[in-house]
Amino acid sequence: MLAIARQRILGQSFQKIRPAVSVLRSYSSAAKQITVREALNSALDEEMSADPKVFLMGEEVGEYQGAYKITKGLLEKYGPERVLDTPITEAGFTGIGVGAAYYGLKPVVEFMTFNFSMQAIDHIINSAAKSNYMSAGQISVPIVFRGPNGAAAGVGAQHSQCYASWYASCPGLKVLSPYNSEDARGLLKAAIRDPDPVVFLENELLYGESFPVSDEVLDSSFCIPIGKAKIEREGKDVTITAFSKMVGYALKAAEILEKDGIYAEVINLRSIRPLDRSTINASVRKTNRLVTVEEGFPQHGVGAEICASVVEESFAYLDAPVERIAGADVPMPYAANLERMAVPQIEDIVRAARRACYRSVPLAAAA
Amino acid sequence: MATAFSAAKFTAQPFPLNPASTTSHDSSIVFAKPTSLFLGSTRKLRLTSYSKFNLSRRSGTVDAVSDVVKQKKSKSSPSLLITKEEGLELYEDLVLGRAFEDMCAQMYYRGKMFGFVHLYNGQEAVSTGFIKLLKQQDSVVSTYRDHVHALSKGVPARAVMSELFGKTTGCCRGQGGSMHMFSREHNVLGGFAFIGEGIPVATGAAFTSKYKREVLKEADCDHVTLAFFGDGTCNNGQFFECLNMAALWKLPIVFVVENNLWAIGMSHLRATSDPHIYKKGPAFGMPGIHVDGMDVLKVREVAKEAIGRARRGEGPTLVECETYRFRGHSLADPDELRDPAEKAHYAARDPITALKKYLIENSLASEAELKTIEKKIDEVVEDAVEFADESPVPARSQLLENVFADPKGFGIGPDGRYRCEDPKFTEGTAHV
Numbered sequence: 170m171l172a173i174a175r176q177r178i179l180g181q182s183f184q185k186i187r188p189a190v191s192v193l194r195s196y197s198s199a200a201k202q203i204t205v206r207e208a209l210n211s212a213l214d215e216e217m218s219a220d221p222k223v224f225l226m227g228e229e230v231g232e233y234q235g236a237y238k239i240t241k242g243l244l245e246k247y248g249p250e251r252v253l254d255t256p257i258t259e260a261g262f263t264g265i266g267v268g269a270a271y272y273g274l275k276p277v278v279e280f281m282t283f284n285f286s287m288q289a290i291d292h293i294i295n296s297a298a299k300s301n302y303m304s305a306g307q308i309s310v311p312i313v314f315r316g317p318n319g320a321a322a323g324v325g326a327q328h329s330q331c332y333a334s335w336y337a338s339c340p341g342l343k344v345l346s347p348y349n350s351e352d353a354r355g356l357l358k359a360a361i362r363d364p365d366p367v368v369f370l371e372n373e374l375l376y377g378e379s380f381p382v383s384d385e386v387l388d389s390s391f392c393i394p395i396g397k398a399k400i401e402r403e404g405k406d407v408t409i410t411a412f413s414k415m416v417g418y419a420l421k422a423a424e425i426l427e428k429d430g431i432y433a434e435v436i437n438l439r440s441i442r443p444l445d446r447s448t449i450n451a452s453v454r455k456t457n458r459l460v461t462v463e464e465g466f467p468q469h470g471v472g473a474e475i476c477a478s479v480v481e482e483s484f485a486y487l488d489a490p491v492e493r494i495a496g497a498d499v500p501m502p503y504a505a506n507l508e509r510m511a512v513p514q515i516e517d518i519v520r521a522a523r524r525a526c527y528r529s530v531p532l533a534a535a536a
Numbered sequence: 537m538a539t540a541f542s543a544a545k546f547t548a549q550p551f552p553l554n555p556a557s558t559t560s561h562d563s564s565i566v567f568a569k570p571t572s573l574f575l576g577s578t579r580k581l582r583l584t585s586y587s588k589f590n591l592s593r594r595s596g597t598v599d600a601v602s603d604v605v606k607q608k609k610s611k612s613s614p615s616l617l618i619t620k621e622e623g624l625e626l627y628e629d630l631v632l633g634r635a636f637e638d639m640c641a642q643m644y645y646r647g648k649m650f651g652f653v654h655l656y657n658g659q660e661a662v663s664t665g666f667i668k669l670l671k672q673q674d675s676v677v678s679t680y681r682d683h684v685h686a687l688s689k690g691v692p693a694r695a696v697m698s699e700l701f702g703k704t705t706g707c708c709r710g711q712g713g714s715m716h717m718f719s720r721e722h723n724v725l726g727g728f729a730f731i732g733e734g735i736p737v738a739t740g741a742a743f744t745s746k747y748k749r750e751v752l753k754e755a756d757c758d759h760v761t762l763a764f765f766g767d768g769t770c771n772n773g774q775f776f777e778c779l780n781m782a783a784l785w786k787l788p789i790v791f792v793v794e795n796n797l798w799a800i801g802m803s804h805l806r807a808t809s810d811p812h813i814y815k816k817g818p819a820f821g822m823p824g825i826h827v828d829g830m831d832v833l834k835v836r837e838v839a840k841e842a843i844g845r846a847r848r849g850e851g852p853t854l855v856e857c858e859t860y861r862f863r864g865h866s867l868a869d870p871d872e873l874r875d876p877a878e879k880a881h882y883a884a885r886d887p888i889t890a891l892k893k894y895l896i897e898n899s900l901a902s903e904a905e906l907k908t909i910e911k912k913i914d915e916v917v918e919d920a921v922e923f924a925d926e927s928p929v930p931a932r933s934q935l936l937e938n939v940f941a942d943p944k945g946f947g948i949g950p951d952g953r954y955r956c957e958d959p960k961f962t963e964g965t966a967h968v
Binding site for chain 1: 712714716768769799807934
């Protein structure tokens with residue numbers, strides 16, 4: 170069970186000036202706590218020092234120390250040739266990154282939020298994702314696109330969309346979404362070492378949260394396999410799948426459900442594409458009920474794909490229809506109370522799990 | 537049509553690579569000889585009576601403005617550019633913009649506002665100088681720094697403040713927020729969070745105006761559109777694409793660049809190969825003008841000319857206003873990268889103090905009258921806050937509203953009305 174230290178999370182994390190924690194010091198004590206921000210920073214630092222072909226590109230990654238301070242200290246360490254502040258030209262600099270990757274460099278392109286990746290999506294899909302296929306394996310694109318994804322706090326419709334299902338539907342891309350510091354470190358290091366284009370979806374509200382990490386995680390060769398989900402909490406009554414911030418909500422929901430005698434199994438997807446269908450199906454075959462949780466829009470979302478996969482492979486094992494929890498089917502409103510209703514909350518997950526277990530509450534309570 | 541930019545003699549000085557050492561920018565309007573073409577002529581800087589004598593390091597040459605303005609200027613040097621009524625109107629608008637934004641900052645730190653809030657302090661002269669020349673049917677398209685554009689265009693302070701508080705009485709019913717101010721009545725077309733996103737939208741609005749006149753034969757439709765955006769946007773592809781099309785089709789639009797030298801923490805000089813933004817206009821076949829954006833009267837003069845051009849159907853203009861934002865990029869920006877000397881330099885050129893000085897020195901208004909205006913604006917802003925405070929938050933049912941214009945999403949039937957209004961329409965049948 171993870172003990173999550175709650176920190177005061179500001180709508181934007183500009184004011185958090187955290188000292189860059191050096192994770193190369195060895196510790197004899199047990200669980201050390203690091204924030205997701207420190208985890209990402211240390212992962213970038215280590216990969217850049219290990220391989221001179223790795224470089225960073227994006228808006229405000231250098232002198233501003235990163236719009237969310239993820240790249241803090243890297244400009245001083247590696248210089249302006251390897252940490253590039255770009256003008257506001259997403260299409261342009263994404264294309265430049267892809268071109269560099271064609272020739273063997275390993276760019277890490279930062280989008281200030283993934284909403285801005287829409288200005289560059291032609292390069293992500295057509296130039297990066299499809300190249301290996303179109304060239305019959307001659308050109309591989311070892312590029313990483315990273316940045317915050319999904320809803321923040323009060324930032325309006327154009328800054329709050331979740332792009333997991335958009336990118337995950339495209340063959341040729343790997344799509345990862347970490348939850349805690351261990352995920353952040355391991356998956357980012359794996360992504361940078363990977364020879365294929367990776368879309369790395371972080372979450373702005375998780376940057377400041379601390380999680381305990383073992384010494385193994387802090388080691389510089391640590392990385393997590395791509396395409397494998399993690400069972401964060403074992404259970405026997407209902408399976409709850411989630412990724413990114415929703416994993417935290419699902420874990421809290423599981424604690425609440427435990428009091429009612431419902432033992433939920435929480436799966437942290439980690440990898441949206443390739444999706445770990447075998448872990449999900451094995452879990453559903455054990456519990457016989459499934460609740461999928463995501464922050465994005467419901468139609469054609471990640472939950473829809475998981476539901477289809479389970480129905481195809483484990484239909485006989487299902488004892489109840491699959492429950493899908495997703496964001497409201499509207500652009501994100503600005504008013505605080507409407508925004509709270511537009512994003513899944515812990516109560517929604519609890520209610521859905523109870524429905525899956527007892528079918529006593531009518532389906533889909535409308536707003 | 538002379539689109540070729542004749543090889544110009546530049547008086548350009550080398551650019552400082554260190555953004556902090558950027559000095560004053562007192563550039564003024566330069567006038568061409570009556571016989572020279574609008575494009576392609578360059579002149580050395582000439583200074584008007586208002587500006588300090590300090591050759592700018594940033595702008596070597598400025599393109600010509602038309603003869604009309606020149607004749608007006610050359611008549612009698614100390615001739616006044618505005619009447620008393622205009623002066624007071626401008627002053628009131630400047631003070632409203634400043635007071636409103638300061639109140640926003642206060643409210644944000646008290647937790648009444650949330651999310652991203654981008655304040656306009658210091659740039660008021662650009663908004664007032666341009667927007668106060670527009671009619672109600674003219675459109676304004678802006679960026680996320682849009683509160684003051686909405687206020688200048690006529691959206692009531694109450695509506696803007698409520699929107700910022702996320703209340704249902706806001707101009708967008710609380711659904712848009714700080715960065716997405718829309719008003720059909722006042723033709724404020726947003727409010728866009730993405731850099732460069734508003735420029736094609738503004739170009740489209742200008743296209744509609746021309747279309748109405750030429751295709752729909754509304755002969756007196758001469759609506760103009762203003763697109764406001766910043767220096768960072770001028771590196772974005774959409775900007776260049778729209779300059780091309782607006783010039784190609786001679787659209788009634790003015791592209792107003794609010795060059796405040798900084799895009800969050802990225803200095804304009806570090807991001808741009810040629811920092812002279814006004815020069816990019818002639819490359820596409822439209823005049824490019826550079827003006828001191830801290831002086832509302834200079835901005836107004838240039839705006840009159842540019843808006844007049846658009847109204848007469850002569851096509852687009854690119855106006856670069858040198859201005860500065862006194863606060864950070866947003867209320868969450870620690871603003872550590874800007875040199876205090878630079879900030880102090882621009883604080884000394886505060887547009888409100890400058891206009892006040894002009895009005896008093898030229899006996900257009902007395903101290904007392906200006907004080908009355910300031911008091912009135914304070915009351916307006918306080919009232920806006922009270923109104924917003926007391927307004928209700930949106931109802932639960934509002935969450936799912938306004939997604940489509942079509943109430944149920946079934947489209948329009950053969951009789952031209954929404955199908956869901958037809959009592960004989962049943963959802964389940966395939967055959968209606």
